[in-house]
Amino acid sequence: MKKELEIFSTRYSCRNFKNEKLKKEDLNSILEITRLSPSSLGLEPWKFIVMQDEKRKEELSKICNQQKHVKDCAALIIIISRLDFLDYFEEKLRKRDMSETEIQKRLDAYMPFLKSLNQEQKISYxxxxxHIALASILYSANALNIASCTIGGFDKEKLDSYLSLNIQKERSSLVVALGYCNDEKNPQKNRFSFDEVVKFI
Structure with missing residues (x-):
């Protein structure tokens, strides 16, 4: 188990995976941490599809522009974005420990915004x-010495169809490959310096 800053400083995108399965408890830990990710208005507009079957990984690699690491990794997590949050927002809000007055206050504040979104805006939102859930996957995996690679370059329409998604209610957003890296050493981290990206005002 890695600690603190090391989790963030050593993580990189691995494209060379060992032929080795993940421990079930490690994969479940990653998914549980991801499930607990924060989200705007607490909507949690996501679901996670886990793919470990060799045939399915092979099929998905074709949808992901024949990227080799998609079929070679131990597991894939597909992040599905939910678009039906307007249907469950009030119910979810009422499960919180707050007064009816506070619930109505939040409904009055947020429902007009949610209702104003058209389909494309819902997808974008x-x-x-x-991407918040994505960060949870990447860094929780690295904490367990599991390598990862984010795949955004894929045919979203084909993946939606492959997964038989109801595209009025959900869309595929991101794919994450997980496994044990076969690289001999981590590449050098290349990031802008602290002063280049941080400004105190």
Whole structure:
């Protein structure tokens, strides 16, 4: 188990995976941490499809532009963005420990915004949240010495069809490959310096 800053400083995109399965408890830990990710308005507009079957990984690699690491990894997590959050927002809100007055206050504040979104805006809004869940996957995996690679370059329409998604209610957003890396050493981290990206005002 890695600690603190090391989890963030050593993580990189691996495209060379060993032929080795993940421990079930490690994969479940990654998924549980991801499930607990924060989201805008607490909507949690996501679902996660886990793929470990060799044939399915082979099929998915074709949808992902023949990327080799998609079929070679131990497991794939597909982040599905939910678009039906308007249907469950009030119910979810009422499960919180708050007064009826506070619930109505939040409904009055947020429902007009949610109702104003057209389909494309819903997709964009939900996919923005998917990247929060993505970060949870990447860094929780690295904490367990499991390598990862984010795949955004795929045919979303084909993947939606392959997964038989109801595209009025959900869309595929991101694919994450997980496994044990076969690289001899981690590549050098290349990031802008602290002063280049941080400004105090």
């Amino acid at each position: 939900a996919r923005e949240q998917a």
